[in-house]
Amino acid sequence: MATGNVAYPTITIDLILDRLTTKDVLKAVLHSILFHRLFGTVKPQTFEVLDVTMPGVSDAGMEQLVNEKVDGLWKGIENGAHKRGQIRVTFSEKRPKKSWFQVYMGEEDVPWEQWVINAELRQPKADSDRQAFNARLADTLTQALHTMLTHTSSERGRAVVPLITNASGISPFPIDITVTVGGVEVG
Known part of the structure; x- marks a missing residue:
């Protein structure tokens, strides 16, 4: 699951989408991840x-964030060669950031989990x-939902939560x- 020297789990979901369903699918998958990982x-x-049927979060701020990111990916794929x-x-999680001499230097975000959604646009021929x-x-x-449920309810999935x-x-x-298309961050 984890890649390279990353100390936190990375869960990957690969999707092959078409023009008709791309936005709906991506919104549903993002909402489902947030549903399983928001603790408020x-x-x-x-x-x-x-x-x-996929779970989601009914929150104006989260819905706006999801919509912006999905739209950014869609525009990047739709308008580009990729x-x-x-x-x-x-x-x-926010942790105190210290300098070389253990002097408190504010806070830093330290990742504890990452979800990667790889999306590829294809069109059925007929x-x-x-x-x-x-x-x-x-x-x-269905498999993506199963992955979310299995990971977030597993011992390891619960143990990574600070x-x-x-x-x-x-x-x-x-x-x-973050959204990237062709290796370039968009949105």
């Missing part, structure tokens, strides 16, 4: 995508291919969502 008071909602993009959701394409995508979404010392707001931890 979360008002739930659901997303129905290709007959797969038909692949990536959305990274990084959960961090209408007859669409059913098979949609069925594969529905299976992928102590919650600030109970205000929807998330006690900083969340960073």
Whole structure:
């Protein structure tokens, strides 16, 4: 799961999407990740995508953030030569930052978990291919949900969550969502 010298888990979800479902699928997947990793008071909602019901977060700020990131990826893929993009959701905790001589230098965000959504845009060649394409995508979404549930409820998935010392707001931890298309950050 973890890659390189990264000390925190990285969970990867690979999606092959088409023009009709890209935005809905990405919004549902992002919302589902946030639903499983926000520890404040979360008002739930659901997303129905290709007959797969996915949990989400009913919060204006989170919805705006998700929409901005999905739109950024969509515009990058739609307007560019690259038909692949990536959305990274990084959960961090605030820790005191110290200098060489143990002098307190403010706070820094230290990641404890990252989710990587790899999205590739493809078009079914004919209408007859669409059913098979949609069925594969529905299976992928079901598997992604299973991955989320398995990871967040596992011993390791629970162990990486830092102590919650600030109970205000929807998330006690900083969340960073970055979008890249063709290796370039967008949005």
